[in-house]
Amino acid sequence: MKKVFLIVLCSLFSLASFAQAKFDKLKAKADVLIEGGDYGLADKALEKFYTKVTKKLGKPNKYTPAYYLARASIKLGSGMIYDFESAVREAIQSDSALNNVNSVAHAILLKEVAALYLQSGSFQVARRHLEKSQQILEANQAFKDVAKAQVETALAEALTGQGYFNEALELLRSHERIFAGRAVKQESYVDEKGSLKTRRLSETDLTARFHDYANWFTVIANCYRLKGAHISADSAFTAGATWMERNLGNTDVAFVRNQYLFSRMLVENGLKTDQDFPRGLGFDRALNYMLSRHARSHYLSVQIYEQMLKRLLLQDNTSRYLNTKLEYEKMIEKSFPSGSIYSVRLQAVEFNRKLSGDKTRNLESEALKAISNNQNLPRNNATTAEVLDFLAQLGLEVKNYGATEKYLREIIDIRSALLGADAPETHLARLHLANFYLDYTNKIIDAGRIYGESFINVVQKQISPGHPDNLEILNHMAILYELTDNYARATAILKRAGEVARQKYSDTDGLFAVELTKIANLELKLGQYEEAEKDLGKALGILEEKRKDPDWQPAFVNAIETNAKLLGIKGLFDDAEDALDRS
Numbered sequence: 001m002k003k004v005f006l007i008v009l010c011s012l013f014s015l016a017s018f019a020q021a022k023f024d025k026l027k028a029k030a031d032v033l034i035e036g037g038d039y040g041l042a043d044k045a046l047e048k049f050y051t052k053v054t055k056k057l058g059k060p061n062k063y064t065p066a067y068y069l070a071r072a073s074i075k076l077g078s079g080m081i082y083d084f085e086s087a088v089r090e091a092i093q094s095d096s097a098l099n100n101v102n103s104v105a106h107a108i109l110l111k112e113v114a115a116l117y118l119q120s121g122s123f124q125v126a127r128r129h130l131e132k133s134q135q136i137l138e139a140n141q142a143f144k145d146v147a148k149a150q151v152e153t154a155l156a157e158a159l160t161g162q163g164y165f166n167e168a169l170e171l172l173r174s175h176e177r178i179f180a181g182r183a184v185k186q187e188s189y190v191d192e193k194g195s196l197k198t199r200r201l202s203e204t205d206l207t208a209r210f211h212d213y214a215n216w217f218t219v220i221a222n223c224y225r226l227k228g229a230h231i232s233a234d235s236a237f238t239a240g241a242t243w244m245e246r247n248l249g250n251t252d253v254a255f256v257r258n259q260y261l262f263s264r265m266l267v268e269n270g271l272k273t274d275q276d277f278p279r280g281l282g283f284d285r286a287l288n289y290m291l292s293r294h295a296r297s298h299y300l301s302v303q304i305y306e307q308m309l310k311r312l313l314l315q316d317n318t319s320r321y322l323n324t325k326l327e328y329e330k331m332i333e334k335s336f337p338s339g340s341i342y343s344v345r346l347q348a349v350e351f352n353r354k355l356s357g358d359k360t361r362n363l364e365s366e367a368l369k370a371i372s373n374n375q376n377l378p379r380n381n382a383t384t385a386e387v388l389d390f391l392a393q394l395g396l397e398v399k400n401y402g403a404t405e406k407y408l409r410e411i412i413d414i415r416s417a418l419l420g421a422d423a424p425e426t427h428l429a430r431l432h433l434a435n436f437y438l439d440y441t442n443k444i445i446d447a448g449r450i451y452g453e454s455f456i457n458v459v460q461k462q463i464s465p466g467h468p469d470n471l472e473i474l475n476h477m478a479i480l481y482e483l484t485d486n487y488a489r490a491t492a493i494l495k496r497a498g499e500v501a502r503q504k505y506s507d508t509d510g511l512f513a514v515e516l517t518k519i520a521n522l523e524l525k526l527g528q529y530e531e532a533e534k535d536l537g538k539a540l541g542i543l544e545e546k547r548k549d550p551d552w553q554p555a556f557v558n559a560i561e562t563n564a565k566l567l568g569i570k571g572l573f574d575d576a577e578d579a580l581d582r583s
Contacts (some may be wrong), residue, residue: 023053023063030070035253037298039078040335046070065095069112076116077299079340080376084120088113107136114154119299121382123161124420130155146182149175150212157219163424165227165462172220183213183247207248214244214254218261225265228467237262241280251292253300260286260304267307268468269504270511273315283308297335302342305331309349321353341377344370348383351390360398367391380417388414392436401440408433424462427454428469435476444483451477465500471515474500478522487526494519494526498535510552513542517559524565536563 026049033042050067057063072087091113099105110133117126134151137143143151152171159168186200201209217240224233237258244255263281271277277285287304294301305328312321325346332342347370354363371377371387378384388407395404412433415426434450437443455473463470474497481490498519505512516539523532539559546552 023049023056026052027063027066027070034070034073034077036293037077037295037301038335039074039297042070043074043078046074060094060097062098065091065098065109068094069109072113072116076120077297078336079342079345080337081120081341081378081381082376084116088116102136102139104137104140104142107133107140107142110136111151111154114158118154118157118161121161122418123158124418124423127155127158127162130158146178149178153179153212153216153219156223160219160223160226161425162419163226163426163428163459163462165223165424168223169220169227172216172223175216179209179213179216182209184209210247211254214240214248214252214258217243218254218258221258222261225261225268227462228464228470230265230269230464230466233265237265250289253290253294253298256286256290256304257300259289260300260307264307267311269466270509283311295335296331302345306345306349310352313349313353325349339374339376341374341381341383344374344377344387345383348387348390351387351394355390355394355397360394363394364391364400364403367394380414382418385411385414385418396440401436404436404440405433408436422458424459427458430454431459431469431473435472438476438480444480447476448480448484451480465503471497471500471504475515475518475522482522482525490522490526491528494522507538508542508545510542510546510555513539513559514555516542517555517562520566521562524562524569529566529569532566536566 026045030042030045030049033039033045036042046067050063053061053063053067068087068091072084072091075081075084075087091109095106095109099109110129114126114129114133117123117129130151134143134155137147137151153175156168156171159165159171184201185206186198188196188198217236221233221236221240224230224236227233241255241258241262244250244252244258248254250256259281260283263277263283263286266277266281276282283304287301287308290298290301290304296305305324308324309321309328312324329346332340332346336342347367351363351367351370354360367387367390371384388411392404392407392411395401395407408429412426412429415423415429419425430450431454434447434454437447437450451473455477459473474493478490478493478497481487481493497515501512501515501519505515516535520532520535520539523529523535536559540556540563543552543556543559547556
């Protein structure tokens with residue numbers, strides 16, 4: 001009898017093991033489709049998996065948290081934000097019921113949830129989940145070595161999104177050795193007898209370790225990029241790309257992400273519309289690499305498409321823009337559910353095209369309708385903020401300054417929700433409002449207060465001179481100090497702006513000449529005529545070489561007119577008149 005019982009028990013155990021292996025295989029199929037970005041097929045595979053699991057095990061079961069986490073990833077990738085949020089809640093609740101909320105397993109789930117919020121741009125929420133994960137791991141004495149490095153790298157990514165670049169870099173630098181040391185094909189270990197041995201890693205373990213190191217490379221490079229430390233960013237992007245291409249290949253999503261962000265940095269920092277990307281870079285190439293192994297609907301493919309369209313708009317390449325837009329539009333219609341936020345994101349690009357073509361009629365109502373009619377687009381979302389930024393620019397274009405102020409304030413509210421009210425990136429949004437106040441309103445006192453609270457106390461401590469907004473803020477602060485008769489501060493800020501311009505631009509760059517003209521204009525108001533003469537001389541020398549280029553003619557005219565002011569101040573009225581005639 002005992003023998004029969006053991007045979008039956010073994011049979012049941014074998015059946016259970018077979019069923020689990022079958023379930024794991026179905027789940028793995030869905031995971032592969034998610035990683036590939038085919039969210040429609042992934043959704044079907046995931047539902048097939050969970051239907052079979054619940055038929056066998058009932059609801060809930062040990063697979064429930066993983067099911068809802070995968071569902072959250074699919075919904076986020078598909079642009080169904082409210083469904084994403086719902087799935088995340090279900091994942092956390094089901095895991096809390098299945099595992100102790102203070103268990104290591106729950107900490108791991110929170111880390112995976114945070115990764116999805118990082119992807120969505122909700123950096124404050126991501127940080128909250130990561131800090132909770134860290135607390136649980138510390139309580140279980142498991143927050144060390146690899147686990148600590150992984151959580152703190154994700155935390156650094158969240159801090160970067162919030163604008164806490166210094167804190168992010170401190171965390172990232174402390175973990176390079178761990179990731180580099182693990183990214184090897186075989187490792188040493190001590191066996192039970194105390195002997196030193198080596199073992200070759202499985203392909204699965206090796207790939208996971210390689211992706212950890214690749215992610216570290218890109219997170220630190222992107223932190224330098226957003227901070228404005230371009231030389232460091234260039235070095236980190238290049239080193240990371242070289243390592244990834246050699247160890248993962250140029251069609252791996254980690255390599256593509258590196259190249260995409262590197263290309264964005266070049267565009268953000270002055271790659272001219274008639275210039276090609278350096279060899280190996282560019283949105284076209286990144287997309288080609290991406291589509292070799294991933295679907296067009298992959299969230300990274302979508303981001304690359306959008307940046308391609310924006311670049312083509314700047315280049316005034318209408319035919320390629322329309323072809324790429326049509327390709328992107330067809331992909332959205334085919335791959336995503338109706339109501340996905342991707343339709344709004346495409347409209348956001350189109351709004352910019354219409355604005356650049358001076359087609360402003362009914363544009364404001366169209367944009368407002370786009371964000372209010374989409375039931376899957378939350379108010380506090382990066383896409384909403386992008387459309388509001390367009391509306392703020394539209395307000396300036398049509399001289400509706402009240403509308404511009406309203407939209408700039410709404411952007412601040414959204415950033416406060418996504419990033420935190422005290423985050424440096426939220427303070428940066430307030431500085432955009434201060435610049436607007438100075439340029440278009442008489443709210444000089446309000447502007448001054450914002451520059452003090454947001455720039456001097458927060459932002460300037462986090463950014464490098466090359467930050468894209470740094471020079472514009474310094475220019476505005478110099479104007480503020482000149483308007484309020486604080487000439488000592490105005491002079492100091494002008495000197496700083498000049499140093500930043502020299503670091504940011506080459507001495508033959510037209511943008512350097514534009515900045516020198518701005519500085520000279522302020523120097524004239526401050527009575528610094530010798531300095532103004534030197535700066536205008538350099539500016540005119542640069543722009544003289546570009547005078548036949550229509551794109552630079554307005555800057556050349558502005559420099560000539562500013563020089564005419566100087567000549568008039570010096571009493572050289574005939575020369576001033578000649579300069580004005582020339583302009």
